[in-house]
Amino acid sequence: DLDGTPVRMLGMFSGVDRWGMVRDGLVRGSRPLPFGRNLSLTTFGDRVYIGTADTYEVASYGMDGQLRLLIRLDGLDRSLSQNEINRYVDDRVKQARSDNARRSQRRYYADIDFPKELPAYGALMADADGLLWIQDYARPVAEETVWRVFDMNGVYVARVSLPSGFRVFEIGSDYILGSRTDELDVEHVRLYELAKP
Numbered sequence: 001d002l003d004g005t006p007v008r009m010l011g012m013f014s015g016v017d018r019w020g021m022v023r024d025g026l027v028r029g030s031r032p033l034p035f036g037r038n039l040s041l042t043t044f045g046d047r048v049y050i051g052t053a054d055t056y057e058v059a060s061y062g063m064d065g066q067l068r069l070l071i072r073l074d075g076l077d078r079s080l081s082q083n084e085i086n087r088y089v090d091d092r093v094k095q096a097r098s099d100n101a102r103r104s105q106r107r108y109y110a111d112i113d114f115p116k117e118l119p120a121y122g123a124l125m126a127d128a129d130g131l132l133w134i135q136d137y138a139r140p141v142a143e144e145t146v147w148r149v150f151d152m153n154g155v156y157v158a159r160v161s162l163p164s165g166f167r168v169f170e171i172g173s174d175y176i177l178g179s180r181t182d183e184l185d186v187e188h189v190r191l192y193e194l195a196k197p
Helices: 082-094 099-110
Strands: 018-023 026-032 040-044 047-051 057-062 067-072 123-126 132-135 144-150 156-163 167-171 175-181 187-193
Touching: 047 123, 057 132, 082 099, 123 167, 132 167, 156 175
Parallel strands: 040 123
Antiparallel strands: 018 026, 040 047, 047 057, 057 067, 123 132, 132 144, 144 156, 167 175, 175 187
């Protein structure tokens, strides 16, 4: 409620996949697992959309806590190749500031048991008209970011491609607002026109 008191429990959901760092037989902390699943949540009106990306399924709950709808999509390629893992590791290692740091990063990534497949999706957003946007999980070699759009009945209505690395802040009725960082690490805010059918 407006005082911050919880009024309803929607359920228990998996959070971020994490990878534990073990040194001398003891867990010394954990970090998010590369290519790991993450809990996604967005709201619109009297709906709450929740997904864990285990499968391509997003649950739509009402404010009464009742499950209203399951949104699903089949047939997407979720395979994760060794080439993609190598590209991801190489990109992270290049960011290290010294030879020692680069060697340490290589050892760190060599110990990780990477997932066999990508999460089913990367993020959820609701636009100003109540359409649910589900972002395909971004591959390391992708040149674009794909969002799949569903109406309030769970019907797949559109596929939208945006430049790779573009972070969406807001989706209006006729625009998409976000930012992208260039090769010099300068962030640019961008506004794209959105024409709905």
